[in-house]
Amino acid sequence: MNDAQLLRYSRHLLLEDIDVEGQEKLLNAHALVIGAGGLGSAAAPYLAAAGVGHITLVDHDEVELTNLQRQIMHTDAMVGKSKVVSGKQFLNQLNPSIQIETIQAKATASLLDELLPSVDIVLDCTDNFSTRHLINASCVKYQKPLVSGSALRFDGQVSVFDPRMTTSPCYACIFSPDENFEEVSCASMGIFSPLVGIIGAIQAAQALQVLIQFGEPLVGRMLLWDARTTQVDQIRIARNPDCPVCSQKH
Numbered sequence: 553m554n555d556a557q558l559l560r561y562s563r564h565l566l567l568e569d570i571d572v573e574g575q576e577k578l579l580n581a582h583a584l585v586i587g588a589g590g591l592g593s594a595a596a597p598y599l600a601a602a603g604v605g606h607i608t609l610v611d612h613d614e615v616e617l618t619n620l621q622r623q624i625m626h627t628d629a630m631v632g633k634s635k636v637v638s639g640k641q642f643l644n645q646l647n648p649s650i651q652i653e654t655i656q657a658k659a660t661a662s663l664l665d666e667l668l669p670s671v672d673i674v675l676d677c678t679d680n681f682s683t684r685h686l687i688n689a690s691c692v693k694y695q696k697p698l699v700s701g702s703a704l705r706f707d708g709q710v711s712v713f714d715p716r717m718t719t720s721p722c723y724a725c726i727f728s729p730d731e732n733f734e735e736v737s738c739a740s741m742g743i744f745s746p747l748v749g750i751i752g753a754i755q756a757a758q759a760l761q762v763l764i765q766f767g768e769p770l771v772g773r774m775l776l777w778d779a780r781t782t783q784v785d786q787i788r789i790a791r792n793p794d795c796p797v798c799s800q801k802h
Contacts, residue, residue: 553579557649561603569766575603581763582606584667586659586687587677588635589613590743591701593625594752595675595759600643600650602760607643608653608667611635622745659683664690673759676700677752681727685797688723691715692798697762698723701755706744706779708751711789712758712770715798720771725792747779 553561553576564570583604585596588611599607613635615626623635630638636654643652657663659678668674668690676687676698684700691698697714700723714720754775761769776785793799 557603560647560649564602570764574764574766577764578603578760579605581673582608582671583673583675583759583763584608584610584671585675585677586610586683587679588623588625588639589619589677589679590622590748591677591703591752591755592639592675593623594749595677595701595756596639596643597625597646598753598756599675599759600647600652602756603647604650604760604763606651606653608655608671609636609639609643610655610657610659610663610667611639612656612658622743622748624749659687661686661690668694668696671696673762674698675755675759676723677755684723685727685729688713689729689797692722699755699758699762701751703747703751704743705741706747708747708777708779709774710751710754710758710770710777711774712762714762714769714771717771719791721789721791722795722798724797725795726774726789729796744779747777750777750779 561575564575565572581604583599585592585607588609596607596609615630615633615635615638617631619626625639625642634656636656640652640654674691674696676684678684688698692715695715699712701710713722758769761767772789774787774789
């Protein structure tokens with residue numbers, strides 16, 4: 553690290569679990585953030601501020617006025633413009649010393665095949681089951697750790713799926729891709745503004761833990777946040793030996 557980096561990240565360097573070695577891991581890391589909405593607006597800035605050296609931001613959507621209640625990477629001036637363009641501008645202002653790559657497109661199997669071999673970690677900040685299953689299958693295929701978050705109304709959840717670990721479940725172990733889940737959205741159900749910030753920030757924290765390799769990330773556990781009661785619960789989740797995605801049988 554150069555002198556400017558030593559000063560910028562000095563508060564990380566004071567932490568024994570991070571120190572110079574951990575910070576250098578972040579500077580050399582490549583994180584893929586899929587979704588530049590509410591969750592991505594909280595997760596990506598903390599990754600950038602923490603010094604993750606290369607961030608790829610993927611989103612097909614444009615900024616709408618209704619987004620501004622919670623998607624803090626975007627401003628009034630960016631309404632009607634690409635979310636990834638808006639996000640890149642925000643992140644570059646936050647930390648101009650890192651590389652921000654943007655892709656204005658939906659996450660498809662072919663796009664993920666192109667992106668995943670070169671990344672170190674994936675953050676799923678999307679808002680629908682079909683895309684989450686697609687991302688999960690790609691992470692299993694390429695053995696990439698996945699930090700998954702979701703938020704709706706007053707309820708949020710976060711978990712880490714790490715296919716490099718033989719005991720780690722994947723997203724499909726919990727939510728079968730063969731089941732038909734009713735898709736619900738913020739547009740129809742509503743969402744509490746700070747909830748996406750809380751869940752997105754936890755996603756960023758989990759990603760940093762996995763990249764640096766300290767503490768106990770949420771592998772095999774799912775954190776549940778109830779914003780009505782400010783209650784945090786955890787449930788244990790196990791690998792499904794018959795999982796259609798990560799089981800050796802398949």
